[in-house]
Amino acid sequence: MQATSAEPLARDTEHRSRADARHDFIFRILLRCCALLVLATLLGAALSTLWGGREVLFKDGLHFLFSADWNPVEDQYGALAPIVGTLVTSLIALVLAVPVSFGIALFLTEIAPGWMRGPVATAIELLAGIPSIIYGMWGLFVFVPFMAGIEPWLNDTLGNIPVIGAVFQGPPLGLGLLTAGIVLAVMILPFISSVMREVFQTVPARLKESSYALGSTTWEVVWDIVLPYTRSAVIGGIFLGLGRALGETMAVTFVLGNSYNITASLLMPGTSISSSIANEFNEAVGLHRSALIALGFLLFVVTFIVLLIARLMLRQLARKEGR
Structure with a gap:
């Protein structure tokens, strides 16, 4: 049974x-x-x-990458000016946004009183949700006149420095690479600061309390405890913001000036890959259309390379931490 x-x-x-x-x-x-x-x-x-973009890429090859000529009338196209503008504005945005984002995240996690942390964090998240075209309109109607007012001062003071003077020389147009970089910095700041704040909160409280008990200052706790513990995630957040800056279209189109001339001055108008596509794609035909699509492929490649570098850096940091 x-x-x-x-x-x-x-x-x-x-x-x-x-x-x-x-x-x-x-x-x-x-x-x-x-x-x-x-x-x-x-x-x-x-x-x-x-x-x-095969018509331009296979026809001109490397000449398309390293040429600064952009003349749709004569079907002459070069991607150097959009590439330079994209990289320069993104670099400016990163240099300005990372320190400010670090300060905001540090303030919210280590210094700010409890009643202030929630509203400030919510305001930062709301900034991240604002459409890019709103940033572009704000940049064009508010920030460009402001920059036009201070660019003469930049030209008269920093423009006379022997080494970096050429970077700050130019007419007070308000439109230019520097203006676009600052607008991009305002756009990516909420993303980077939010990531940093979240990862700073993952640090075990006992580690920080032990460091404070040994007499460490707030800066020493952040530099010796918080940053080493969250280094990989912080770098990932920074590259996330960089990826957003590289592909931004509308905000940059409003304030960049859309000029294909390459100059050493940050005060002069320029162009980027995304703004070139946005401005000319509707009217492009034939080889012109192929050149714009090829610019899109180059933007894809640049973004992929940036993210690949981020992954390699994170892997290298993980190996060092494992040792």
């Missing part, structure tokens, strides 16, 4: 095991398909832009 009653139980257990294994297999297949879908989308976007 015991053997007879045990057989249905064994068959039921075996049936459930097979069903669980089958469901687990289906679940793994679905997850794998989701991952492959992301890779396929990424590869499809890259190949489609490469195919769309």
